[in-house]
Amino acid sequence: MELQAQQQEVIQKTVDFLKQKFEKEPSGHEWWHLYRVWQNAKHIGKSYPQANMYIVQLAALLHDIADWKFSGDFYASSKAAAEWLRPLNVSEEVISEIGVIIDNVSFKGAAEAKMKVSIEGQIVQDADRLDALGAIGISRALTYGGYKQIPLYVPDKKPKLNMSMAEYKNHTDGSTINHFYEKLLLLKDLLHTDAARSIAEARHKYMQGFLDQFFKEWEGKA
Ligand code: ADP
Numbered sequence: 001m002e003l004q005a006q007q008q009e010v011i012q013k014t015v016d017f018l019k020q021k022f023e024k025e026p027s028g029h030e031w032w033h034l035y036r037v038w039q040n041a042k043h044i045g046k047s048y049p050q051a052n053m054y055i056v057q058l059a060a061l062l063h064d065i066a067d068w069k070f071s072g073d074f075y076a077s078s079k080a081a082a083e084w085l086r087p088l089n090v091s092e093e094v095i096s097e098i099g100v101i102i103d104n105v106s107f108k109g110a111a112e113a114k115m116k117v118s119i120e121g122q123i124v125q126d127a128d129r130l131d132a133l134g135a136i137g138i139s140r141a142l143t144y145g146g147y148k149q150i151p152l153y154v155p156d157k158k159p160k161l162n163m164s165m166a167e168y169k170n171h172t173d174g175s176t177i178n179h180f181y182e183k184l185l186l187l188k189d190l191l192h193t194d195a196a197r198s199i200a201e202a203r204h205k206y207m208q209g210f211l212d213q214f215f216k217e218w219e220g221k222a
């Protein structure tokens with residue numbers, strides 16, 4: 001689908017706005033996360049000609065504009081996105097579709113996963129999840145752990161599997177290595193699109209290799 005010049009302009013304005021607003025975000029949602037999710041979404045979208053790529057691109061760019069984990073408001077991102085898009089004369093219909101996508105995009109505990117979403121929502125959700133995998137996923141987890149002062153690894157603290165949204169949000173006594181078992185290694189099987197699944201396969205193996213090596217080094221065996 002070819003975007004109109006006016007739609008390209010809205011996307012460009014959004015890029016410029018987010019670059020500035022999220023230049024220094026410390027919790028893993030800085031501009032370059034948004035950039036990568038945007039690129040992932042455009043790539044996945046190529047396999048789905050029926051998808052509205054204007055909505056996909058804007059939702060990918062704006063999906064972390066406010067973080068429900070920190071603000072406590074589940075709808076914070078869609079509200080903030082609407083406030084940004086409305087003065088750009090984006091239609092209420094498009095704003096509302098983007099809002100639904102970004103309210104549902106984020107991982108909120110293994111027990112909450114796999115909600116029913118539109119093809120545009122599936123693409124954005126998969127694009128975001130890919131950025132939690134592989135070399136970048138490992139780097140982001142370690143960065144987040146440092147930012148929140150979560151211990152790297154505590155051998156006698158076992159991962160908590162299948163957490164509800166409330167448990168996931170309030171789970172602070174774990175470790176960064178446990179996060180791999182509580183979220184990152186689960187993501188491959190929660191993807192919606194084949195295009196994302198084929199990328200996730202290699203990234204998943206890469207993380208498993210990292211963990212194998214990590215545990216060997218922990219015991220002085222490698
Ligand atoms: P997303 O952008 O995928 O919605 P989140 O807001 O859940 O991501 O988290 C931002 C980044 O920080 C992700 O890469 C995620 O895996 C990582 N992260 C989130 N919670 C933890 C945690 N408890 N320990 C380590 N890394 C975490």
Ligand code: NI
Pocket residue numbers: 029033037063064128
């Ligand atoms: Ni994100």
